[in-house]
Amino acid sequence: MNKKVKNIIDGIFPISEKSFQEIESLLKFETFEKGETFIQRNKRNEKEYFILSGVCKSYLISPDGEEITISLFTENNILSPQSIRTSKNTSNLNFQALTNIELVSMNAKEFESLMIENIEIRHFGNTVLQNELISKVEKEIGLASLTAKERLIEFRKKYRLLENLIPHTDIASYLGITNISLSRLRKDLMS
Amino acid sequence: MNKKVKNIIDGIFPISEKSFQEIESLLKFETFEKGETFIQRNKRNEKEYFILSGVCKSYLISPDGEEITISLFTENNILSPQSIRTSKNTSNLNFQALTNIELVSMNAKEFESLMIENIEIRHFGNTVLQNELISKVEKEIGLASLTAKERLIEFRKKYRLLENLIPHTDIASYLGITNISLSRLRKDLMS
DNA sequence: GTTCTCCATTAACATTTGATAAAAAGCAAT
DNA sequence: ATTGCTTTTTATCAAATGTTAATGGAGAAC
Numbered sequence: 001m002n003k004k005v006k007n008i009i010d011g012i013f014p015i016s017e018k019s020f021q022e023i024e025s026l027l028k029f030e031t032f033e034k035g036e037t038f039i040q041r042n043k044r045n046e047k048e049y050f051i052l053s054g055v056c057k058s059y060l061i062s063p064d065g066e067e068i069t070i071s072l073f074t075e076n077n078i079l080s081p082q083s084i085r086t087s088k089n090t091s092n093l094n095f096q097a098l099t100n101i102e103l104v105s106m107n108a109k110e111f112e113s114l115m116i117e118n119i120e121i122r123h124f125g126n127t128v129l130q131n132e133l134i135s136k137v138e139k140e141i142g143l144a145s146l147t148a149k150e151r152l153i154e155f156r157k158k159y160r161l162l163e164n165l166i167p168h169t170d171i172a173s174y175l176g177i178t179n180i181s182l183s184r185l186r187k188d189l190m191s
Numbered sequence: 192m193n194k195k196v197k198n199i200i201d202g203i204f205p206i207s208e209k210s211f212q213e214i215e216s217l218l219k220f221e222t223f224e225k226g227e228t229f230i231q232r233n234k235r236n237e238k239e240y241f242i243l244s245g246v247c248k249s250y251l252i253s254p255d256g257e258e259i260t261i262s263l264f265t266e267n268n269i270l271s272p273q274s275i276r277t278s279k280n281t282s283n284l285n286f287q288a289l290t291n292i293e294l295v296s297m298n299a300k301e302f303e304s305l306m307i308e309n310i311e312i313r314h315f316g317n318t319v320l321q322n323e324l325i326s327k328v329e330k331e332i333g334l335a336s337l338t339a340k341e342r343l344i345e346f347r348k349k350y351r352l353l354e355n356l357i358p359h360t361d362i363a364s365y366l367g368i369t370n371i372s373l374s375r376l377r378k379d380l381m382s
Numbered sequence: 383g384t385t386c387t388c389c390a391t392t393a394a395c396a397t398t399t400g401a402t403a404a405a406a407a408g409c410a411a412t
Numbered sequence: 413a414t415t416g417c418t419t420t421t422t423a424t425c426a427a428a429t430g431t432t433a434a435t436g437g438a439g440a441a442c
Contacts, residue, residue, distance in 0.1 A: 068336040
């Protein structure tokens with residue numbers, strides 16, 4: 001299992017065997033079932049997460065009670081470490097499993113201690129856990145300026161297999177349209 | 192001038208006199224004129240910024256050559272420290288002054304050194320320079336799920352004075368609509 | 383198998399937004 | 413004041429999206 005984590009990490013930011021062993025000691029394996037909300041907005045959260053398998057979403061509840069899907073997270077990705085912890089160590093967002101998922105978690109405080117002691121891990125932390133996330137978030141903002149059809153096309157490029165794996169309602173919410181509109185676009189793009 | 196910076200910092204995250212003096216030694220005062228693009232995408236950038244006065248925007252150029260306004264930044268705010276630096280120390284976004292602006296900049300590398308030595312500054316750095324930004328970005332993503340009219344209403348709440356201060360074209364781009372549509376909404380909201 | 387429920391699709395109509403073009407208003411330079 | 417430039421508004425029409433309601437299909441529970 002940790003070998004897989006090592007591969008994920010190396011894919012984003014190569015790290016020495018020695019530094020990885022220090023991180024490895026903090027890792028904890030977790031699983032959640034489809035539909036389970038495993039991080040709740042305004043609740044304490046002191047962990048960082050890697051996704052080993054499955055799909056999950058982050059979401060908010062709008063003023064009129066609707067779920068708004070903010071981001072989608074798939075296998076081999078880091079789950080918004082900073083965005084899930086505000087200055088009060090609480091989460092900004094809810095996170096829900098859209099399929100059964102396997103995660104690896106890591107205590108954030110302990111990781112910070114490692115960052116102080118080890119310059120390579122510090123660099124890793126700054127690079128991976130912050131910048132990768134932010135560029136993801138910014139790309140998603142950039143999407144907002146496209147038309148719904150263009151956004152669906154981009155979604156398909158980015159998340160090839162997801163369209164048949166998770167509820168269309170979530171995809172529609174992620175794209176910022178109704179599921180009826182999504183259905184129309186899907187039909188339109190078939191021809 | 193640095194007194195103002197101290198006040199801005201204290202407003203977000205109170206910091207001791209001693210720690211502030213360490214930061215203070217890194218501060219540099221800068222001004223840019225209306226219309227000036229002072230940070231360019233894919234160009235090296237090793238600074239963090241505070242805005243002392245004025246308004247600026249971050250933007251991208253879309254595939255068809257259009258400017259897309261991603262974020263607006265006003266007086267007394269921190270200018271996306273992490274988002275302006277990727278892992279390669281280059282900027283993800285362009286930043287342009289919408290009015291004449293006064294900034295205080297700080298070398299990021301030097302600031303990181305301070306963070307290593309001083310636990311209070313480290314805490315400040317983690318809290319302010321990362322989380323505040325990310326919650327801003329997330330709020331802006333949340334906006335995407337509203338209708339254009341609702342987004343304009345939210346914009347007015349958040350940036351009370353801005354509507355008469357910066358080009359409507361930028362506001363429209365920020366809201367994800369055309370300036371013609373913005374004009375219609377403005378008329379609509381008057382009655 | 384039957385029923386139930388949830389989800390996706392389709393249809394019809396209303397509303398919103400975009401595109402284009404033209405007019406009006408603001409603003410700077412002279 | 414006048415000219416020229418840019419921004420904002422207005423109008424008209426086309427396209428995209430939302431709303432509501434009805435239909436069809438897949439899977440779960442019985």
